[in-house]
Amino acid sequence: KAGVTQTPRYLIKTRGQQVTLSCSPISGHRSVSWYQQTPGQGLQFLFEYFSETQRNKGNFPGRFSGRQFSNSRSEMNVSTLELGDSALYLCASSLWTGVGNTIYFGEGSWLTVV
């Protein structure tokens, strides 16, 4: 079956703009989580959605937001972009939420802020 699909794969934005990233989970998966990967910070958790509700949130400013639709697809939005937001944004999906749940990652969206 198809894996986690993220779009767009690559994008360049300027400071102050906003960006929306999209994630389609594996069919049947109801949990979608988002991560930011930078060379200096490694993988950091942004937030998780399950059945259209945000279940968990990491330590990121309010400029980072997300939502999940009834078909489990999810979007992540970053407003007022800063240079430091340049990173690989990864989406992951799993069947449900909670311990013991294997999480599958998409290939990521590379965001460059100039």
Added chain:
Amino acid sequence: DQQVKQNSPSLSVQEGRISILNCDYTNSMFDYFLWYKKYPAEGPTFLISISSIKDKNEDGRFTVFLNKSAKHLSLHIVPSQPGDSAVYFCAAMGNYGQNFVFGPGTRLSVLP
């Protein structure tokens, strides 16, 4: 404060030999641990996991060992192959949901 540590940023191993990647954690509330492999420009790929009620889990060439008292886990790859060259992330999850924490990663190079 890093809750999940991978103290070796890089490791080189000869093809056919054993690769041992180590991971330490500080939060005793972690219940579930996972290893991911990541190639450049790709998302992490799940490798193997272990629950805190076990001390070993094996899947083909990959074995994960967990020492709860030492808050330490390790990933063994036997035999190592050049295609195993990648960055390996250790991740830990508590009983509070998907908010799991990644280590900084260890870059494994398997030399032919």
